[in-house]
Each structure stands twice: as structure tokens, then as C-alpha cells.
Amino acid sequence: MAEEKEVVKEITPQSEDFSRWYIDVVRKADLMDYAPVRGCIVFKPDGYELWERCQQALDRRFKETGHRNAYFPTLIPESFFEKEKEHVEGFNPELPWVTEAGGEKLEERLALRPTSETIIGYMYARWIQSYRDLPILINQWANVFRWEKRTLPFLRTTEFLWQEGHTAHATEEEAREETLRMLEVYRDFVETELAIPVIKGQKTPSEKFAGAVETYSIEAMMKDGKAVQAGTSHYMGTNFARSFDIKFLDRDNQLKYVHTTSWGVSTRLIGCLVMVHGDDRGLALPPKVAPTQVVLIPIGPAKAREEVLARARELYARLREAGIRIRLDDREEYTPGWKFNEYEMRGVPLRLELGPRDLQNHAVVAARRDTGEKLTLSQDGLVEAVQNLLAEIQQNMFKKALQFREEHSYQVETLDEMSRILEEKTGFVLAGWCGDAGCEAKVKETTKATARNIPFDPPARMSRCLVCGQPARHTVWFARAY
Amino acid sequence: MAEEKEVVKEITPQSEDFSRWYIDVVRKADLMDYAPVRGCIVFKPDGYELWERCQQALDRRFKETGHRNAYFPTLIPESFFEKEKEHVEGFNPELPWVTEAGGEKLEERLALRPTSETIIGYMYARWIQSYRDLPILINQWANVFRWEKRTLPFLRTTEFLWQEGHTAHATEEEAREETLRMLEVYRDFVETELAIPVIKGQKTPSEKFAGAVETYSIEAMMKDGKAVQAGTSHYMGTNFARSFDIKFLDRDNQLKYVHTTSWGVSTRLIGCLVMVHGDDRGLALPPKVAPTQVVLIPIGPAKAREEVLARARELYARLREAGIRIRLDDREEYTPGWKFNEYEMRGVPLRLELGPRDLQNHAVVAARRDTGEKLTLSQDGLVEAVQNLLAEIQQNMFKKALQFREEHSYQVETLDEMSRILEEKTGFVLAGWCGDAGCEAKVKETTKATARNIPFDPPARMSRCLVCGQPARHTVWFARAY
Numbered sequence: 001m002a003e004e005k006e007v008v009k010e011i012t013p014q015s016e017d018f019s020r021w022y023i024d025v026v027r028k029a030d031l032m033d034y035a036p037v038r039g040c041i042v043f044k045p046d047g048y049e050l051w052e053r054c055q056q057a058l059d060r061r062f063k064e065t066g067h068r069n070a071y072f073p074t075l076i077p078e079s080f081f082e083k084e085k086e087h088v089e090g091f092n093p094e095l096p097w098v099t100e101a102g103g104e105k106l107e108e109r110l111a112l113r114p115t116s117e118t119i120i121g122y123m124y125a126r127w128i129q130s131y132r133d134l135p136i137l138i139n140q141w142a143n144v145f146r147w148e149k150r151t152l153p154f155l156r157t158t159e160f161l162w163q164e165g166h167t168a169h170a171t172e173e174e175a176r177e178e179t180l181r182m183l184e185v186y187r188d189f190v191e192t193e194l195a196i197p198v199i200k201g202q203k204t205p206s207e208k209f210a211g212a213v214e215t216y217s218i219e220a221m222m223k224d225g226k227a228v229q230a231g232t233s234h235y236m237g238t239n240f241a242r243s244f245d246i247k248f249l250d251r252d253n254q255l256k257y258v259h260t261t262s263w264g265v266s267t268r269l270i271g272c273l274v275m276v277h278g279d280d281r282g283l284a285l286p287p288k289v290a291p292t293q294v295v296l297i298p299i300g301p302a303k304a305r306e307e308v309l310a311r312a313r314e315l316y317a318r319l320r321e322a323g324i325r326i327r328l329d330d331r332e333e334y335t336p337g338w339k340f341n342e343y344e345m346r347g348v349p350l351r352l353e354l355g356p357r358d359l360q361n362h363a364v365v366a367a368r369r370d371t372g373e374k375l376t377l378s379q380d381g382l383v384e385a386v387q388n389l390l391a392e393i394q395q396n397m398f399k400k401a402l403q404f405r406e407e408h409s410y411q412v413e414t415l416d417e418m419s420r421i422l423e424e425k426t427g428f429v430l431a432g433w434c435g436d437a438g439c440e441a442k443v444k445e446t447t448k449a450t451a452r453n454i455p456f457d458p459p460a461r462m463s464r465c466l467v468c469g470q471p472a473r474h475t476v477w478f479a480r481a482y
Numbered sequence: 483m484a485e486e487k488e489v490v491k492e493i494t495p496q497s498e499d500f501s502r503w504y505i506d507v508v509r510k511a512d513l514m515d516y517a518p519v520r521g522c523i524v525f526k527p528d529g530y531e532l533w534e535r536c537q538q539a540l541d542r543r544f545k546e547t548g549h550r551n552a553y554f555p556t557l558i559p560e561s562f563f564e565k566e567k568e569h570v571e572g573f574n575p576e577l578p579w580v581t582e583a584g585g586e587k588l589e590e591r592l593a594l595r596p597t598s599e600t601i602i603g604y605m606y607a608r609w610i611q612s613y614r615d616l617p618i619l620i621n622q623w624a625n626v627f628r629w630e631k632r633t634l635p636f637l638r639t640t641e642f643l644w645q646e647g648h649t650a651h652a653t654e655e656e657a658r659e660e661t662l663r664m665l666e667v668y669r670d671f672v673e674t675e676l677a678i679p680v681i682k683g684q685k686t687p688s689e690k691f692a693g694a695v696e697t698y699s700i701e702a703m704m705k706d707g708k709a710v711q712a713g714t715s716h717y718m719g720t721n722f723a724r725s726f727d728i729k730f731l732d733r734d735n736q737l738k739y740v741h742t743t744s745w746g747v748s749t750r751l752i753g754c755l756v757m758v759h760g761d762d763r764g765l766a767l768p769p770k771v772a773p774t775q776v777v778l779i780p781i782g783p784a785k786a787r788e789e790v791l792a793r794a795r796e797l798y799a800r801l802r803e804a805g806i807r808i809r810l811d812d813r814e815e816y817t818p819g820w821k822f823n824e825y826e827m828r829g830v831p832l833r834l835e836l837g838p839r840d841l842q843n844h845a846v847v848a849a850r851r852d853t854g855e856k857l858t859l860s861q862d863g864l865v866e867a868v869q870n871l872l873a874e875i876q877q878n879m880f881k882k883a884l885q886f887r888e889e890h891s892y893q894v895e896t897l898d899e900m901s902r903i904l905e906e907k908t909g910f911v912l913a914g915w916c917g918d919a920g921c922e923a924k925v926k927e928t929t930k931a932t933a934r935n936i937p938f939d940p941p942a943r944m945s946r947c948l949v950c951g952q953p954a955r956h957t958v959w960f961a962r963a964y
Contacts, residue, residue, distance in 0.1 A: 033605065035555045036562075037592065042605055045550035045620065052551060068527035069534060073517045073641055074556075074594075074625060075578075080518075093585055096557075098594065101578035102629035110519065112556075112580065112594075123515065123524055138527065143556060143625065147584035159555055 011345070013280045018224040023153065025274055029283040029346050032153050039151035039158035043267070046291050046346070047154075050270050051161060053289040055141065057193045058163060058265070061185045067137040067165060072119050074143070075110040080118040083243040087117065090210020094146040096158075112145035117211065117236070117262055120166045121244035128258060130249045131170050135178070139165045144266075154271030155228065155482050162266035168246060168258040172237070175259035176214075179235040182263040183216045186231035194269065195286040195398040196220050196276050197405055198230055199428075199477060201453030206437055209262075213237035219452040219477065221405040222275035225426025227452045227479040230272055233263035271482075276401050283347030284369050286397050287390040293350065294319060294326040294386060295343045299336045300355035312354050315364065315382060322383040324390070344369060349393045350386065352377075370396050411459070415446055415466050418478065422447045428479045432462030432472025439467035449478040493827070495762050500706040507756055508635050511765040511828045521633035521640035525749070528773050528828070529636075532752050533643060535771040537623065539675045540645060540747070543667045549619040549647060554601050556625070557592040562600040565725040569599065572692020576628040578640075594627035599693065599718070599744055602648045603726035610650060610740060612731045617660070618650045626748075636753030637710065637964050644748035650728060650740040654719070657741035658696075661717040664745040665698045668713035676751065677768040677880040678702050678758050679887055680712055681910075681959060683935030688919055691744075695719035701934045701959065703887040704757035707908025709934050709961040712754055715745035753964075758883050765829030766851050768879050769872040775832065776801060776808040776868060777825045781818045782837035794836050797846065797864060804865040806872070826851060831875045832868065834859075852878050893941070897928055897948050900960065904929045910961045914944030914954025921949035931960040 011028060012020040026032050031047030034040075043051065059069070075098060081088040091114045098110040113119070124136060141163050148156050165182060169175040183200060190196050198218035208215040212234035220230045240246070241257035250256050277284040287293050296316055298308045309330055316328040327348075329339055336353070343351055353365040362379045366386075370393050377385045408427030412418045418429050429449065433439060443466070444450050458475045465472050493510060494502040508514050513529030516522075525533065541551075557580060563570040573596045580592040595601070606618060623645050630638050647664060651657040665682060672678050680700035690697040694716035702712045722728070723739035732738050759766040769775050778801075780787070780794045791812055798810040809830075811821055818835070825833055835847040844861045848868075852875050859867045890909030894900045900911050911931065915921060925948070926932050940957045947954050 033608070035601070036559060036604055037555050037557045040555040040557065042555070043553035045552050048552050049550070051553075068531070070527050070530045071525035071533075071643065073519050073522040073524070074627075075519045075522065075641065077518060096580045096583035096592075098578045099581045100591075102631075103575055109582075110578075119517070122518055126515070145556075149584070159557065161553065 011280065011282055014223060021278075021280070022271075022275060025278050025282050026153050026271075031270065031274070031283075037158065039148060041153050041157050043161075047270060049291040050273065050285075050289055051267050053291075054193070054265075054269055055163075057288075058185075058189055061189060062139050062163075062165065065181060065185060067139045067167075069141065070138045071140060071142070072116050072123065074113050076113050076116075076119050078109045078111060080122065081111065083118065084211045084240060087211035091115070091146075094148065096145050096147055113142070114144055114146050115262075115264070116140060116142070116164055116166065117240055118244070121240045121246060121260070124166075124168050124258070124260075125244045125246045128168060128246055128248050131251055134168060134170045134248060134258065135174065136168045137165075138167065139163055152271070152482070154274075155268050160267050162264050164262060164264040167261045168241075169260070170248065170250065170256070170258065172259050175261050176235055179214070179216060179233045179261045179263070182261070183218065183231070183233040186233070186263070186265060187218050190218060190220070190230055190269070191398065193286070193288045194273055195288075195394055195401060196230065196272060197398060197402040199453065199455050200457070201455040201477065203232075203453055204433075204440055204451040204474075204476065206440055207451060209234045211236060211239050213239065217453050219479075220272055220276060221408060221428060221479070222272070222482070223278070223404065224275070225408050225428075225479070227428065227481040228268065228272050228275070229452070229481065230269060231263070231265040234261060236260040236262065277397055278347070281341075282345030284397070285347035285349060287349045287394045290325065290347065290349050292325055292327045292343075292346075292348050293390055294324055294352060295339075295348045295350075296326060296328045296352045296354065297336055297339050298330055298355070299353050300357075304356040307359060308354055308356060311359055315352075315354065315379065319383060319386060322387070324383070324386060340367075350389055352386075368393060370400070409459075411462070412466060413462070413464060415443060418443070418449070418466060419447050422449060422480070426480075428452065428477050430458060430460065430462065430475060430477055431466040432464050433474045433476045434465035434468055434470040435473040436465070436468065439465055442467050443478060447478070447480075449480050452477040452479050452481065493762065493764055496705060503760075503762075504753075504757060505635065507760050507764050508753075513752065513756070513765075514635050519640065521630060523635050523639050525643075529752060531773040532755065532767075532771055533749050535773075536675070536747075536751055537645075539770075540667075540671055543671060544621050544645075544647065547663060547667060549621045549649075551623060552620045553622060553624070554598050554605065556595050558595050558598075558601050560591045560593060562604065563593065565600065566693045566722060569693035573597070573628075576630065578627050578629055595624070596626055596628045597744075597746070598622060598624070598646055598648065599722055600726070603722045603728060603742070606648075606650050606740070606742075607726045607728045610728055610730050613652050613733055616650060616652045616730060616740065617656065619647075619660075620649065621645055621647045634753070634964070636756070637750050642749050644746050646744060646746045649743045650723075651742070652730065652732060652738070652740065654741050657743050658717050661696070661698060661715045661743045661745070664743070665700065665713070665715040668700050668715070668745070668747060672700060672702070672712055672751070673880065675768070675770045676755055677770075677876055677883060678712065678754060679880060679884040681935065681937050682939070683937035683959065685714075685935055686915075686922055686933040686956075686958065688922055689933060691716045693718060693721050695721065699935050701961075702754055702758060703890060703910060703961070704754070704964070705760065705886065706757070707890050707910075707961070709910065709963040710750065710754050710757070711934070711963065712751060713745070713747040716743060718742040718744065759879055760829070763823075764827030766879070767829035767831060769831045769876045772807065772829065772831050774807055774809045774825075774828075774830050775872055776806055776834060777821075777830045777832075778808060778810045778834045778836065779818055779821050780812055780837070781835050782839075786838040789841060790836055790838060793841055797834075797836065797861065801865060801868060804869070806865070806868060822849075832871055834868075850875055852882070891941075893944070894948060895944070895946065897925060900925070900931070900948060901929050904931060904962070908962075910934065910959050912940060912942065912944065912957060912959055913948040914946050915956045915958045916947035916950055916952040917955040918947070918950065921947055924949050925960060929960070929962075931962050934959040934961050934963065
């Protein structure tokens with residue numbers, strides 16, 4: 001017991017060292033452990049369940065928008081990468097290679113997929129002949145591999161889990177629509193289920209996916225003011241179709257290249273959840289994805305224990321019956337105080353306490369993880385009260401995160417201004433940009449902030465490029481990023 | 483259209499060449515395609531959806547029995563395999579190796595997991611200290627790799643999908659209970675959801691999992707009389723605990739090794755489904771896992787088309803509303819006859835036809851995939867009638883498969899008898915066995931049949947070993963197997 005208590009105390013305060021705080025939380029809340037392979041982690045049950053809930057919520061949305069799942073091989077022949085020039089340059093340095101198998105040296109090296117455009121492109125070329133075969137709307141749930149130099153649990157690991165949608169269309173218009181449709185699916189999912197506000201926008205050319213014509217992203221702000229790219233959606237034009245010869249006979253009897261898209265989100269969303277909602281007490285999980293939404297803890301002296309426990313079991317059964325993910329912690333080897341800390345640290349959105357006095361008053365004490373607020377609920381109508389509270393917590397967490405982002409967002413006219421702000425503060429900075437890659441590079445060099453995206457819906461339109469002072473072609477969100 | 487018609491006609495009859503029939507069906511029913519990597523396949527949406535339905539049905543059962551999901555790395559250091567002697571001998575020849583990554587040669591080769599006992603054992607050693615940490619009940623959904631010499635779609639591929647449960651317990655008794663509990667979960671799942679009857683039993687020592695003390699299996703009979711091991715559950719004793727030093731401090735203050743289990747089923751179940759239920763018309767899918775349970779096809783002359791379609795859409799909406807996975811095929815470029823063949827080939831359990839005469843009679847014609855039987859249903863109460871029919875088809879498919887297995891099961895006293903039977907017939911052969919590995923090897927050498935398992939509940943107890951004539955220690959099911 002002493003040991004576990006220390007575990008909670010060990011969380012470094014965010015203000016002291018945000019990176020250490022993050023590592024402390026993901027380890028102590030039991031989301032992950034380091035694996036004995038460079039840059040790999042184990043997703044422990046509480047961490048993995050967050051991903052499972054993301055999967056369910058996303059998969060439903062993918063199917064509602066007409067997509068089906070499929071599965072393509074992990075191993076990709078080296079020659080495939082060489083077919084798309086930008087793609088190979090983007091991914092080659094990060095690939096792990098299988099060179100031996102079944103006791104023999106392979107004739108051609110096989111990469112562990114970093115993403116599946118190439119192998120899927122190859123298959124689509126075989127499957128698509130006529131306009132009647134289009135569109136192809138396929139998603140894949142898979143593990144992918146990128147040999148990154150610096151790794152960070154969930155946010156950047158050698159192996160991670162993700163989904164990758166890959167679609168092929170007869171026309172540019174349809175493919176562009178799909179690209180934006182899936183970006184909106186991501187926004188809706190991340191904001192609704194994860195309570196994380198995001199900014200939708202288009203990536204600058206230097207930040208595009210390797211091989212894409214256009215890349216769009218949703219960007220989220222962490223509690224240290226840094227950005228995380230939470231999801232991306234790419235319009236590939238006919239780039240991959242040309243590389244893999246994906247052609248179809250159109251209604252007009254012309255042989256044409258298809259237009260393709262791809263889009264993905266990954267287990268880095270788990271890292272986002274932690275960094276957006278967590279605090280010095282530990283994790284804080286939005287009710288919609290929390291493995292445990294409610295913990296019920298019996299309290300009071302030993303002599304009242306049996307009576308309290310009997311009622312606790314009743315209430316537990318009632319809430320569970322209603323579909324609430326509730327845990328009754330009636331362990332005797334831990335004190336209520338220890339349990340309070342423990343479940344706060346693990347981010348359980350709502351705690352219910354039940355003691356002898358509550359039995360008399362036909363009440364339950366509820367404590368919210370998001371606000372710390374304590375309220376007394378009647379045992380009558382408890383299911384509805386808890387459901388309402390969970391909904392309120394979900395909304396409040398979104399609101400708080402949005403407010404935080406707004407309080408940490410700035411607008412600047414010049415690079416000097418941006419530098420000053422980013423020296424003193426952390427956050428997102430809106431600025432005008434002429435469109436020149438040199439100016440963009442200068443921002444990064446000076447401030448370490450990168451162009452996050454060109455938002456669809458900026459709070460203001462900036463008129464001049466922050467670097468060169470020429471007329472701005474775009475208004476861009478800049479930030480330091482994970 | 484001409485082309486697609488040929489596709490259906492191309493299915494080789496089972497009686498002519500069962501292997502060719504199988505390949506024809508999995509390709510033409512669009513379950514898979516060959517990938518450009520040796521022994522790998524692409525799971526196309528209809529094939530993958532069968533796996534998704536298996537996953538849902540299994541995952542529910544795993545969670546009901548107290549298990550949680552987690553995810554461990556794909557890459558396993560070479561040294562891990564060397565810690566368990568039998569394990570390394572069993573798997574080493576089949577491993578693909580990553581030897582280069584991030585532009586450098588690795589110091590230690592990394593295997594793509596063929597199964598995860600070793601890396602999970604390593605992690606469990608870190609997680610388990612006290613009896614309070616036990617049991618650990620974890621399952622993983624993952625891709626695994628085995629560089630097999632001969633491959634066959636779904637049944638044996640270089641990469642396949644599976645789940646692997648890995649549990650650790652304080653006592654032998656508890657671990658043995660878990661091993662048998664999960665075997666029963668598999669039996670229930672395969673018989674209830676896939677309508678495939680299986681034989682539960684224990685593997686002979688020579689057929690055990692590499693590193694296990696005891697291996698149990700469920701065995702299914704394909705339509706060519708051959709066996710497929712549809713699921714396995716292993717009691718590892720303390721073998722892996724000793725190799726990976728997984729010890730705990732027990733209540734009695736003694737440091738003890740944990741007892742571990744592992745259990746798995748894989749995408750080979752898709753191959754089983756095809757080979758158990760399919761026929762010369764193609765695939766036949768049990769309603770519980772069929773991606774499309776019902777197809778509704780409007781028929782009749784063009785002049786009645788609008789009226790028929792309007793009613794078809796109504797009925798479609800009603801059935802869909804009730805949760806039935808229905809497709810309305812109102813495409814005009816295909817004839818009803820073509821569609822009938824197509825959906826039979828794809829294994830859709832129930833076809834509904836609606837024509838002008840049916841409108842008059844307020845009826846729908848239903849055709850069962852399992853029996854070919856046609857019935858007339860009233861449009862009133864159609865939902866219930868269809869639901870009942872689907873339930874009946876599910877049961878009938880199980881009954882038919884069971885009957886087939888019983889008709890192709892034999893009992894023999896001697897190896898001669900077994901040889902004669904397996905020359906003329908195909909199927910499972912029950913025989914006595916003295917327990918000597920030499921006698922078991924002799925059976926295989928003579929008949930190519932292997933010991934499938936020692937059934938818990940054999941139809942008879944055989945008294946003598948079929949090879950040596952000594953008293954039988956076990957009664958064993960033998961069969962040729964995939």
C-alpha cells in the first residue's frame with residue numbers, strides 16, 4: 001500500500017517539467033510500459049481500451065459513410081517504394097527491413113509498412129477496370145512501423161496502431177469531396193468523443209504527406225501549448241495512380257487514371273487525450289472513452305460496513321444495468337482516501353461515495369474529476385442523475401480545452417513579435433504568410449514553430465507575411481509541435 | 483456481364499478437385515486476393531467482414547470471462563526465443579528477421595512474432611510481484627508471421643490475423659481451469675456462430691505446442707473429410723515462467739513461479755467456414771456471420787418495375803430497421819437469373835424475390851441457400867418470418883455439418899483397417915492407442931493421418947492400440963489434416 005501511494009505522489013507537476021509529467025502519468029495510470037525493443041511500447045489494458053473505444057467510434061462513422069474494412073500485407077517489397085519518388089524519399093530513412101526468412105536470405109528486401117499506399121495501389125490496379133468498379137472505399141486497421149530517432153510513448157513510437165483509409169474515385173471532384181468528408185469525420189469524432197477541440201485546415205506544401213497533392217489536418221493544442229497533428233486526410237491526385245498504373249475505362253470509353261485519397265488517425269490520440277485533459281493529479285478522461293466512467297467507493301466505520309456494502313451493490317447493479325461503465329471498489333486493504341487519489345490519478349470522470357449517513361439520507365455523494373466539485377445526489381433517479389453528470393462532464397471538458405486554447409492563441413504581424421511571444425509564452429500563433437517556402441523555413445529556424453495548417457475558418461485574416469512583409473496569400477497557424 | 487457470368491461457372495466441382503474448388507470459391511466470392519509477397523493474401527472486404535464478426539463474437543466472450551485486451555510489440559529480439567528450448571526449436575525455422583532499420587544494421591536480429599509467449603512472458607515478469615497481481619487475464623488481437631513452405635489462402639499464410647490469450651495464475655489448478663474454460667469458449671463460439679461442429683480433446687505429446695505441458699484443441703471436419711484444428715488452448719505449466727523468471731510472493735510468503743496458459747484462434751476459421759459449408763454452387767454462410775444475410779431481388783417485366791421497386795424499398799426498410807443485414811439489388815444491368823447465381827455463389831443465406839404477382843398476393847418468395855427450398859411468405863409479419871428462417875438456416879447448417887461428420891467417421895481396431903478405409907473413403911477414424919510415439923508415427927507414415935486429439939467424449943472406448951495391439955491407453959481421433 002505504501003508503495004502504491006508513492007506512485008501517485010511521484011507525478012511531476014506540469015509547471016515543473018511537462019515532459020516528465022507526461023511520462024509519469026502514462027506510466028502510473030497504467031496506460032503503457034516500455035518494451036524491450038527500441039522505441040516500442042506495450043499498450044496495457046487501460047491504454048488499449050482507450051484505443052478500442054476510438055476504434056468503435058470511428059469504425060461506426062466509417063461504415064456510415066460507406067467504407068468497408070479490408071486487410072493488406074505488412075511486408076512491402078522494396079521495389080514498391082521506388083515507384084513514387086516523393087514517397088520513397090519521405091519514408092525510406094524510417095523503414096525496418098526484413099532481409100532473411102525461413103532460414104534463407106531474401107532476394108528482395110521487404111519493408112515493414114510505414115503506411116500502405118504502395119501495396120494498396122498495386123492491388124487497386126488489379127481490381128479496377130471500369131467506372132463501375134468505382135469508387136473503392138476501403139479502410140484498414142493495422143500496425144505500422146517507423147524507425148524514429150526520438151520516441152515518446154503514444155506520440156512517436158517505432159510501432160504504432162492506426163487506421164488508414166484508401167479510396168479511389170473516377171473524378172477529381174469526388175476524390176476532393178472524400179478528402180474533406182473524412183477530415184470532417186475526424187473533427188467530429190475528436191471533438192465529440194475525445195472532447196478535444198481541433199483546428200481544421202490545409203497543410204503548407206512543405207508539411208504535406210510524401211506523394212500527396214494536398215494534405216489536410218486537424219490540429220490540437222496540448223497543455224504545454226504545443227501542437228499535435230491529430231488526424232490527416234490527403235488528396236493524392238493521380239500521383240499514385242500513375243505510379244501504380246491504376247486506370248479505368250470511363251463511361252466515355254476513355255482510359256483514365258483514378259484519383260485517390262488516404263486518411264488516418266493513430267494511437268497518438270491517446271497521448272493527445274493525456275496532454276489535453278490531464279493535470280497535476282494525473283489523468284482525466286472524457287466519459288465517452290473512459291474505460292471506467294464511475295467508481296463507487298463505500299466509506300465509513302467497520303461496524304456499518306455490511307449495511308453500506310449491501311446498498312452499494314444495489315446501486316452498482318442499477319447503474320451497470322443502465323449501461324454505465326462502473327466499478328465498485330470494496331477492497332478492504334486500501335483506505336477510502338487512497339482510493340480517491342488512485343481513481344483521480346487514473347482519470348475516472350466521476351466518483352460516488354456511499355457511507356452510513358448517506359444511507360440515512362437516501363443520498364450518494366458525487367465528486368467530479370473535471371472540476372473537483374462535490375454534490376449530493378438522491379438515490380432515487382440516480383441513473384438519470386449520473387447520466388446527466390457524465391454528459392455535463394464531457395461537455396465541460398471540451399469547453400475547458402477550448403478555453404485553454406483560446407487563452408493560448410495569439411495573432412502577430414511580424415516574426416519579431418512571434419519570437420517574443422514564443423519566448424515568454426506557449427501556444428498557437430496566427431500570422432500572415434506570402435506562400436514562400438523560404439519565409440516558412442525562416443519562421444522555423446527562428447522560433448522552432450512550424451506551420452500547423454492554413455485554417456478553413458481563421459479568427460482573422462492577416463494581410464502581410466510575417467517574415468517578408470509582402471502581401472499574405474494565406475493566414476497560418478504556427479506552433480511548436482510534437 | 484458476360485465476364486461475371488463465367489466467373490460463377492468456373493467453380494470446379496468439389497468431387498472433381500476439392501483444392502481447386504476451394505481456391506475458386508474464395509477468389510470468386512471475393513473473400514481474398516493473392517498479394518505480391520510470397521504466401522501473403524489480401525483480405526478483401528467480404529473476407530475481412532467474416533473475421534470482424536468472429537472478432538466481435540469472441541471479444542464479447544473473452545470480456546464476459548474477465549479478460550482484457552492489450553497490445554505487445556511485433557518485433558521480438560532473437561535472444562528471447564533462445565530462453566525456451568522447445569519453443570525456439572518449434573518456431574525458429576519459420577521466422578522472418580528484421581536485420582536493418584533506420585539505415586543501419588541492427589546489433590541483434592528482431593523476429594516478426596510467430597506468437598507472443600516470449601515477449602509477454604518478459605513483460606509479465608516485470609508486472610507480477612505478489613499474489614495480488616494475479617491472475618493476469620490478457621488477450622491480444624494481432625497479426626503474426628510464419629514463413630511456411632506450402633501456403634493456402636486463410637488456412638496457412640505467411641502473415642495471418644489471430645487472437646492470442648495469455649494468462650498467468652498463482653496455482654496449477656486455476657491455470658488448468660482457465661485452459662479448459664477457453665477451450666469451451668471456442669467450442670461454443672465455433673458451433674453457435676459458425677455452425678461448425680467440433681471435437682474437443684487433448685493433443686498427443688507429439689502434436690503439442692512448442693513449450694506447452696498440455697495442448698487441447700477443437701477439430702473440425704472439412705467436406706473432403708480432412709481435419710482442421712480450429713482452435714487451441716495450452717497449459718504451459720511453469721515452463722515459460724522459469725524461462726522468463728516470472729515469480730510471485732504467495733500468501734504463505736514463498737516465492738513461486740506462476741502457471742501460464744495461452745490460447746488462440748485465427749483467420750484460418752474463414753477457410754473452415756468455406757470448406758465446411760460450401761458446395762458446387764459456391765460459398766454458403768451461416769446467417770450469424772454472413773456480411774449479407776438477405777438479398778432482396780425485384781423481378782418481372784419492365785412495365786411493372788416502378789410499382790415493384792416501390793414495395794421492395796418498403797420491405798427493405800422494414801427488414802433493415804429490424805437489424806437484418808439486407809441488400810436490395812435493383813441494378814438494371816443484371817438479370818434476375820444472374821443475380822440468383824451470384825448471391826448463391828457468395829453464400830447469402832436467404833434470397834427474397836418480389837414480382838408483380840407477389841404484389842397482388844401480398845407475398846414474397848423466399849429461397850434458402852442451405853436447402854434450395856422455395857417458400858412463399860406473407861408480406862405481413864415478414865420481419866418475424868425472416869428472422870425465424872435465418873435462425874432455422876443457422877441450426878440446419880450446423881445439423882448438416884454434424885451429420886456429414888458422423889457419416890464420415892469410422893472406428894477401427896487395426897492399422898490395416900484404417901489404411902483400407904482411408905484409401906477408399908475420407909474422414910475421421912477413431913482408434914485405440916497405447917501411448918507410444920512410435921506407434922503414432924507409424925500411423926502417419928502408413929496413412930498420412932495424424933492424431934487429431936484424444937476426445938473428452940469419444941463415441942466409443944477402444945481397447946487395443948491399432949498398431950501394436952497392446953492395451954490402449956487412449957482412444958484417439960485420427961485424420962489427414964490441413
